[in-house]
Amino acid sequence: MAIDEASYREFVLVRRRGLLRTAYLLTGDWHGAEDLVQETLTKLYLSWRRVRSREDAPSYARRIMLNAYVDSTRRPWRREHAVAVLPERPGGGDPADAADPDTRSRLMTALAGVPPKQRAALVLRFWEDLSVEQVADLLDCSTGNVKSQTARGLDRLRELLGPAQLAAIKEVR
Template identity: 50%
Template sequence: MDRDSAFEQYVEVRQAALLRLAYLLTGEQHAAEDLVQTALAKLYLAWNRVERAGAVDAYAKRIMINEHSSWWRRAWRRVETTTDAVPERAVAGDFGHTLVERDALWSVVQGLPPRQRAAVVLRFYEDMSEQDVAATLGCSVGTVKSQTSRALATLRTRLQERRGNDR
């Protein structure tokens, strides 16, 4: 199979999973699509080397995490955008309470620093082991543990604060 066919096949099979990871990192659909597009362009440039090494997924995830961290540092990313539409909230019914809790948790996760957020997303949303997260982030297992621990402590504190403010 030639390079282009192999790459196209990979994209066809893995694009949805990459988009899900990108959304979890960015929290915005359009930003997630941009992140995946950038990652795929960079992956294509290194395709032969990465495919031979058998580390395509790990390399793609690493690109996405690095790109997201770079984007997050840029000043223009911190500018708030306004819209005319009010975002929809959780629907009432049997799942209303659960959806509100999920939305609250997700908004707190989005406020984590990029490395902590990446650790939490990879560990708990992508269900990766600490070793796999360390390989993806290019750090030690101890760093993954400390980043995850700090993130969870922050999440607990911020969620308790939110619950206290809701009363």
């Protein structure tokens, strides 16, 4: 049985940009994010016949991406990893720098200081807007673990950004 490439294409067209954004928040740079998305979509292609329903596909892709991201952080020789401090990029650098460079730089530098699992929990909870249960399922851990990872991630961000920036964020769900 051949892979249904039409439905795969449709998925890529609809979801790729969202995946790239999440990947960027995880990795901290667009090049790393693109690599992560390419790897995710390649693995998804190989598994496409086994994705039982199209509704499951986003979650399936997210899981692949999370695994690839966590894996890249534990096996640094395989892939590039986020640096603790963003390097200077004189002229012609990342276009994101032009938008709100101060906020971007501060947040991304702060995120780089958050351990990978905590960072993943923050991105999934507050960017992807997933529930604790959904994040637990994706990260393959307990809901209590997600809550503690999220709380520790927020503490770390507050510590790095200053209390005023993130004082309003609370773990409410």
